[in-house]
Amino acid sequence: MKSYILKRILSLIPVLLIVSIVVFMIIHLTPGDPASVILGPEASQEDVKQLQGDLGLNDPVYQQYFHWVEGVFQGDLGDSFFMDKPVTEAILEHLGPTISLAILSQITAILIALPLGIIAARKRGTMTDQTFMGLSLLGISIPHFLFGLFLIIILAINLRWLPVAGYQPLSAGFWEHIKYLIMPAIALGTGQAALIARMTRSSMVETLNLNFIKTARSKGLHERKVIYKHTLRNAFIPILTVIGQTFGTLVAGAAVTETVFNIPGIGQLIINSVERRDYMVIQGTVLMVTLTYVLINLLVDLLYGVIDPRVRLKKES
Numbered sequence: 330m331k332s333y334i335l336k337r338i339l340s341l342i343p344v345l346l347i348v349s350i351v352v353f354m355i356i357h358l359t360p361g362d363p364a365s366v367i368l369g370p371e372a373s374q375e376d377v378k379q380l381q382g383d384l385g386l387n388d389p390v391y392q393q394y395f396h397w398v399e400g401v402f403q404g405d406l407g408d409s410f411f412m413d414k415p416v417t418e419a420i421l422e423h424l425g426p427t428i429s430l431a432i433l434s435q436i437t438a439i440l441i442a443l444p445l446g447i448i449a450a451r452k453r454g455t456m457t458d459q460t461f462m463g464l465s466l467l468g469i470s471i472p473h474f475l476f477g478l479f480l481i482i483i484l485a486i487n488l489r490w491l492p493v494a495g496y497q498p499l500s501a502g503f504w505e506h507i508k509y510l511i512m513p514a515i516a517l518g519t520g521q522a523a524l525i526a527r528m529t530r531s532s533m534v535e536t537l538n539l540n541f542i543k544t545a546r547s548k549g550l551h552e553r554k555v556i557y558k559h560t561l562r563n564a565f566i567p568i569l570t571v572i573g574q575t576f577g578t579l580v581a582g583a584a585v586t587e588t589v590f591n592i593p594g595i596g597q598l599i600i601n602s603v604e605r606r607d608y609m610v611i612q613g614t615v616l617m618v619t620l621t622y623v624l625i626n627l628l629v630d631l632l633y634g635v636i637d638p639r640v641r642l643k644k645e646s
Contacts, residue, residue, distance in 0.1 A: 437518030446529025468523030573629030
């Protein structure tokens with residue numbers, strides 16, 4: 330097990346290296362530069378070139394990359410060209426809203442998906458099953474931001490139950506914090522719920538056809554006990570995998586939703602930095618998001634090996 334964990338951790342290094350190279354090259358090949366944005370359209374060419382030299386943008390691209398990577402290994406992601414602060418500090422300031430939104434969205438997804446998937450598995454082949462799976466397909470198909478706009482029109486503008494947009498930190502009070510996240514959490518969580526529900530149904534149906542479930546039923550066990558104690562427990566491993574993957578997606582892919590609801594999270598930080606050509610913030614944020622995603626998937630893999638004795642024994646052999 331220890332050797333497996335070590336191999337999985339070492340496998341993260343080439344992934345992060347490739348991501349850093351791709352992101353760095355895409356950013357530096359994109360037209361425009363921070364110096365022109367900082368000085369504005371009225372600046373002279375001499376002033377722009379001087380600022381480019383001060384920012385290190387006149388160095389060869391490979392030299393800029395190695396200088397940045399050297400800083401990353403020292404825990405320094407560079408300084409923002411526009412915010413006059415370290416990139417790490419800027420990320421930490423915007424990380425809280427994204428984590429809160431991702432957690433609430435995941436809770437919403439699980440609360441929706443597990444009951445729908447279980448009911449669909451129990452009623453497989455019926456109209457109920459087809460309806461629930463049709464709804465899950467619809468949930469996957471509708472873009473998060475579009476569903477979010479529908480929620481704004483219905484819940485915020487027409488019914489006036491929730492604020493249209495904005496964000497309040499947890500220090501302002503639990504309800505004040507949550508009420509600004511309810512609509513974006515539903516918008517994000519619904520799409521993820523569709524994936525989890527389909528996996529729940531598939532895994533439950535497969536487990537329900539196994540011999541030990543038939544044996545449990547033949548012994549006269551109550552159907553609820555068969556479903557929740559025996560079937561769901563044994564079907565939960567692939568469901569847990571999807572839950573972990575969807576949580577990583579929520580952390581990494583909430584940019585548009587955060588912009589629609591004006592939430593000052595990581596996604597909004599990336600979008601603002603792209604508009605301003607703030608290279609250092611873009612590079613550091615994308616690298617941090619990638620690291621978060623792969624670490625979450627690593628944790629899911631480790632939980633998979635701990636929970637499933639068959640996998641654990643296979644890795645140890």
